[in-house]
Amino acid sequence: MSAGGSMRLNRRTGEAWLRWSVRGVTSRPWRTAVQRETTSRYRDPDDPPLFSRSRTGPFLQGRPQLSNPFLEDPLLRRYLRRHLPHPAVFSDLRAFGEKVAGEVDGWGRECEVNPPKLVAFDPWGRRVDDIVTSPAWKRMKDLSAQEGLVAIGYERSFGEWSRVYQMSKLYIYSPSSGLFTCPLAMTDGAAKVFQSLGVPRGVDKAYGRLTSRDPDRFWTSGQWMTERKGGSDVASGTETGAVPQTDGSYRLYGFKWFTSATDADMTLTLARIVGQDGATTPGSQGLSLFYAEVSRDQQGRLKGIEVQRLKDKLGTRQMPTAELLLDGLPAHMLAEEGRGVASIANMLTVTRIHNSVAAVAAMRRVVQLARDYATRRTAFGRLLKDHPLHLQTLARMEVETRGAFLLVMDVCRLLGREETGLATPLETHLLRLLTPVLKLYAAKQAVAVVSEGLESFGGQGYIEDTGLPGLLRDAQVLSIWEGTTNVLSLDVLRCISRSSGQVLQAYFTQTKSLLRAASGVSSLAPAVRTLEGALSALGEFIEEAASRPPSYLELAARDLAYSLARIYMGALLTDQASWEGASQSDTYTALRWCEQDLCPAVTSERGGRYDPSTPPSDAALVYDNEQD
Numbered sequence: 001m002s003a004g005g006s007m008r009l010n011r012r013t014g015e016a017w018l019r020w021s022v023r024g025v026t027s028r029p030w031r032t033a034v035q036r037e038t039t040s041r042y043r044d045p046d047d048p049p050l051f052s053r054s055r056t057g058p059f060l061q062g063r064p065q066l067s068n069p070f071l072e073d074p075l076l077r078r079y080l081r082r083h084l085p086h087p088a089v090f091s092d093l094r095a096f097g098e099k100v101a102g103e104v105d106g107w108g109r110e111c112e113v114n115p116p117k118l119v120a121f122d123p124w125g126r127r128v129d130d131i132v133t134s135p136a137w138k139r140m141k142d143l144s145a146q147e148g149l150v151a152i153g154y155e156r157s158f159g160e161w162s163r164v165y166q167m168s169k170l171y172i173y174s175p176s177s178g179l180f181t182c183p184l185a186m187t188d189g190a191a192k193v194f195q196s197l198g199v200p201r202g203v204d205k206a207y208g209r210l211t212s213r214d215p216d217r218f219w220t221s222g223q224w225m226t227e228r229k230g231g232s233d234v235a236s237g238t239e240t241g242a243v244p245q246t247d248g249s250y251r252l253y254g255f256k257w258f259t260s261a262t263d264a265d266m267t268l269t270l271a272r273i274v275g276q277d278g279a280t281t282p283g284s285q286g287l288s289l290f291y292a293e294v295s296r297d298q299q300g301r302l303k304g305i306e307v308q309r310l311k312d313k314l315g316t317r318q319m320p321t322a323e324l325l326l327d328g329l330p331a332h333m334l335a336e337e338g339r340g341v342a343s344i345a346n347m348l349t350v351t352r353i354h355n356s357v358a359a360v361a362a363m364r365r366v367v368q369l370a371r372d373y374a375t376r377r378t379a380f381g382r383l384l385k386d387h388p389l390h391l392q393t394l395a396r397m398e399v400e401t402r403g404a405f406l407l408v409m410d411v412c413r414l415l416g417r418e419e420t421g422l423a424t425p426l427e428t429h430l431l432r433l434l435t436p437v438l439k440l441y442a443a444k445q446a447v448a449v450v451s452e453g454l455e456s457f458g459g460q461g462y463i464e465d466t467g468l469p470g471l472l473r474d475a476q477v478l479s480i481w482e483g484t485t486n487v488l489s490l491d492v493l494r495c496i497s498r499s500s501g502q503v504l505q506a507y508f509t510q511t512k513s514l515l516r517a518a519s520g521v522s523s524l525a526p527a528v529r530t531l532e533g534a535l536s537a538l539g540e541f542i543e544e545a546a547s548r549p550p551s552y553l554e555l556a557a558r559d560l561a562y563s564l565a566r567i568y569m570g571a572l573l574t575d576q577a578s579w580e581g582a583s584q585s586d587t588y589t590a591l592r593w594c595e596q597d598l599c600p601a602v603t604s605e606r607g608g609r610y611d612p613s614t615p616p617s618d619a620a621l622v623y624d625n626e627q628d
């Protein structure tokens with residue numbers, strides 16, 4: 001008996017037409033609903049996968065699309081139109097933004113899924129200490145040179161605004177860079193240290209390479225500061241010894257516990273000079289600054305370095321971070337003996353600014369993607385963008401991002417003025433104070449905004465291969481490296497006391513001047529009034545706090561830094577909104593910004609939080625060990 005059958009599936013309705021033939025007689029077509037009547041008969045592995053779509057359903061959610069980040073950022077463009085309206089800058093950023101949204105973003109993803117590996121030994125047991133990075137990571141290095149991501153800051157083609165231009169470019173690049181912005185931060189910081197020391201003989205070639213646009217010449221630098229005893233407390237934690245050599249150079253012996261972007265070509269590091277009796281000077285005044293190249297001998301072994309292991313990190317996995325044993329690393333002392341911390345401080349200023357650029361860029365990226373997604377995702381019968389509560393959440397993220405953006409750009413502006421010799425004493429003080437304030441505040445904002453941003457994708461925000469969770473993991477490091485929130489809060493106190501309060505005077509003068517500029521705009525009046533009130537309350541708080549013991553100030557340090565940040569960001573937002581080219585959204589942002597507690601130092605003070613009895617209460621709370 002010959003028999004057979006055929007079937008046609010309507011994918012839209014999920015119906016199938018079946019037709020049977022027995023002994024040459026063909027049946028009429030018979031319609032069935034496949035979803036209802038699918039049986040194991042249809043799951044035969046030899047069957048074509050006709051039913052797989054109908055089982056999972058035909059709906060596929062559109063993914064959030066990354067578009068040119070320069071064109072997607074009206075505030076960046078308005079800021080540049082106001083301060084640096086140069087066609088060459090606009091066309092470069094537009095073209096770079098196109099590249100970033102295209103191929104570069106894919107390389108960034110490749111860096112994440114193909115993280116670096118350490119090959120410690122060759123197959124025959126010889127040490128090779130090879131940190132193997134992905135091809136995409138190498139492409140990022142070439143791209144960074146070609147695009148002048150460090151060079152722009154040193155070519156200074158746009159004078160005092162060159163830093164703003166450079167950082168705008170890094171801001172567009174950062175979330176797609178596969179964390180290559182980390183070696184760029186340290187490279188920039190090292191070039192800055194060289195320059196601040198007048199580019200000493202012996203490092204002029206290295207300086208040329210760090211600031212080169214030629215991928216074949218371009219070098220990156222490390223910043224090896226952290227040892228097992230001290231990440232924050234560098235002064236007492238640094239054990240590395242520098243043994244003088246007869247030719248005036250040194251050899252370094254020590255253990256660096258956390259060295260980021262360890263595939264760098266050179267590094268700056270701190271060590272203590274070992275005297276003939278083997279003794280070293282303890283504390284900060286015993287620390288000197290050293291320059292070392294990372295090179296290999298003829299057998300291919302790293303000279304004076306063993307890579308102990310790569311760190312297994314929560315995020316920033318794209319970038320190799322290693323523990324290094326320095327075992328006679330050839331090095332040269334830079335700067336005066338014992339001036340290590342003060343000399344490397346220039347590097348810290350630059351890397352902290354880069355850190356903040358990365359923080360604001362992460363916020364901007366998640367907002368950009370969430371905004372796009374809200375036009376593609378429907379829930380409860382409407383697009384997400386048409387749900388007022390969802391839109392309110394996005395607007396809050398946008399306000400945070402804009403405040404942080406204006407602060408980071410203002411600090412870049414100040415850095416540019418300082419480097420071109422145009423900074424007034426007020427601006428120099430402002431740069432010193434605002435750098436830690438910016439770094440500590442923007443990093444915390446980034447974690448909050450990126451975390452909120454992930455939520456706006458629902459469950460998809462938690463799925464690895466969307467690329468979204470990596471944004472949060474990478475944001476988490478921003479408040480940790482280059483000085484934690486508390487270390488930077490104490491740095492704020494330190495720079496206030498070292499300048500005998502001049503940094504604060506500069507802050508108050510500048511904030512008042514920004515508010516004065518906005519005071520003629522009636523729509524901004526509520527914001528200006530609120531900010532003036534907060535500024536005056538902060539002034540009273542500081543006056544009162546100055547007479548209190550150091551323990552009081554220490555407890556107030558974080559809230560003080562937050563107050564300085566929020567009020568200054570508010571003043572920048574009102575100033576931006578008062579510009580004749582501003583948009584209505586600039587005004588709205590300034591008003592919304594001022595709805596928050598602008599001066600948490602005063603709020604906490606009223607609650608008695610800095611009272612000398614607070615620490616025991618805090619301790620009792622944290623170590624509450626009451627037994628049931």
Ligand code: UCC
Pocket residue numbers: 181182183185186223225226231232233234235260284341342343345346348349351352354355358481482483484487491494498
């Ligand atoms: O984490 C690291 C690598 C991560 C990768 C980097 C990429 C980041 C970019 C990401 C983009 C995606 S490296 C480790 C980072 N470590 C830190 O940041 C250390 C944190 N600790 C501190 O900042 C501390 O406050 C110390 C180490 C600076 C404190 O040391 P001292 O010795 O106690 O400091 P002193 O005594 O207060 O200051 C010594 C001198 C003084 O100068 P003189 O002697 O002329 O009065 C200070 O004024 O250094 C000067 N100084 C500063 N100058 C200290 N801090 C500063 C500063 N921030 N700016 C200017």
